[in-house]
Amino acid sequence: MKILVCLSNVPDTTSKINFTDGDTKFDTNGVQFVINPNDEFGLTRAMWFKEKQGATVHVATVGEASTEPTIRKALAIGADEAIRVNAVPTDGFFVAEQLAEIVKNGEYDLVIAGRESIDYNGGMVPGILATLLGMNFVNTCISLEIDGNNATATREIDGGKEKLATTLPLVIGGQKGLVAESDLRIPNMRGIMMARQKKLNVVEPTSSNSVTADVKFEKPAPKGKVTLVDADNIDELINLLHNEAKVI
Amino acid sequence: MSVLVYTESENGKFKKNAHEVASYAYEVAKQLGTTATAISINASKAEELGDFGISKVLNVSNDQLKTFNAKAFANVIGQAAEKEAAKVIILSSSADTKFLAPILTAQLEAGYVPNVVSAPESTSPFKVKRTVFSNKGFAITEISSEIKIVGVSNNAFGNAENKTATTVESFEPSLKDDSFTTKSIEIDKVVGKATIADADIVVSGGRGLKGPENWGMIEELAEVLGAATACSKPVSDLGWRPHGEHVGQTGKPVASNLYIAIGISGAIQHLAGVSSSKVKVVINTDPEAPFFKAADYGIVGDAFEVVPKLIEKLKEFKAQNA
């Protein structure tokens, strides 16, 4: 089985978000970039398929050279090979088109992406990619088993979960649950050394245009001060929620 | 050239978000000087969308579509868009709709913008405001493709009643076999209880509750309020609560009218996921807990004393206001 894990290079979850150039650009100053958490769960599940079912695991990122530390981390965790499409990921459709080209050329059986990137929260790359290539697709996937050509995937739905039967080739929009938090791996020294020897192929984008563009950013309005209620005065809280906030 | 909106139903009844997206579609149609058409699948009272400004409903009745199938549903919506020559399509943010949205986007070669929080800023060029960086910012995003798909955030636009004369047409899309290569084999879903996605009120517990044996009071509080229950990430990682209850940046987003956080410190990743809730209440022993900076109302106190009292007082309040 040949697996491609799609990685998005995103600001660490603790990052303060600021904008620059007249609020037209995300300010990367002082921001630490990491593997998108949803993708990291997928990468870790791919490692399981490698170790238990002999899968080959490649990773791909659409991004500039500055994303290479994130890619190297995935190689250090155990991916066999990496591909970087040398382009700024301008929108989800554009990214999906670039990845579709890689999937087609690499004849992957399984593509694992994250349900969304935590930066622009588009949530569309895996679904567009699957549709462009006519592959099966399961979103918000929280468990995945592969047996030969058959796949059993569980996805999160509003208020519960749904188990699906499908076949390879398959694209997954993954998230926590694909593996547990405690299964996530920190690269060790040996992994980091080995990652240096692994192939990181850089390819140029296929021409294609973005159909959406962020023209301006805003920060949320500052929050007003909290109204504190005494622990012995629950009636007051109920009164505020009923008469002032009007939510009960 | 109407605006098309997909209005989701479950067991024949429109979901709560159907009224919100219908209201949104009416607003966009008004801005574009046209009318709003809804596409619904196996809805039994399609005409009720007239209350929210929908002029026409294309209703599909088909047993093959009894169970949600993302590809087949996307196909149906795409065919409805073609029939209506729709250039703008409005979707909700439910799990099912976020599943079909990218499929529809690719089929129609459309530009798709999810997590939109308000009516379009302008329609020429077409610009919408959406959340980015998990609610830590907003972007004004321009869509330049011929067909534009807008995903409306839960509970962001609200319902706007606009009584409109509605015609319901039955619509018979052609279904392709290759849509059904992914099959539902088991659905495990709570029934008769509010879900985090559509509850007006969400009651959420954190590590401050010490252990799973203490969730009885959280569930009771939720029951009194008709609320959904949620939890912080470590609580689900520790196995105290199911993963489906994990809310925050890496869990489910919450956009309820009221969010009550009990024994939750208010870490940045937690707040990112719940900040779209309109009113936030925090109950925490530590006055320095960061959640107090993000909340509207707070009680500095021990959950084990405050929550039982709150339940009791709310029961009295409900009895008086029933």
Ligand SMILES: Cc1cc2nc3c(=O)[nH]c(=O)nc-3n(C[C@H](O)[C@H](O)[C@H](O)COP(=O)(O)OP(=O)(O)OC[C@H]3O[C@@H](n4cnc5c(N)ncnc54)[C@H](O)[C@@H]3O)c2cc1C
């Ligand atoms: C990549 C990444 C992603 C993450 N994503 C998420 C996410 O999506 N969602 C999420 O929630 N977290 C997320 N986190 C974790 C986050 O950083 C915090 O660790 C977590 O939210 C803390 O959970 P908590 O508030 O329940 O626990 P704690 O931080 O331990 O807080 C417990 C609180 O309970 C209070 N308390 C103790 N006893 C009582 C009592 N008797 N009565 C009342 N209050 C009491 C304490 O004062 C304290 O404030 C993420 C972290 C990382 C690194």
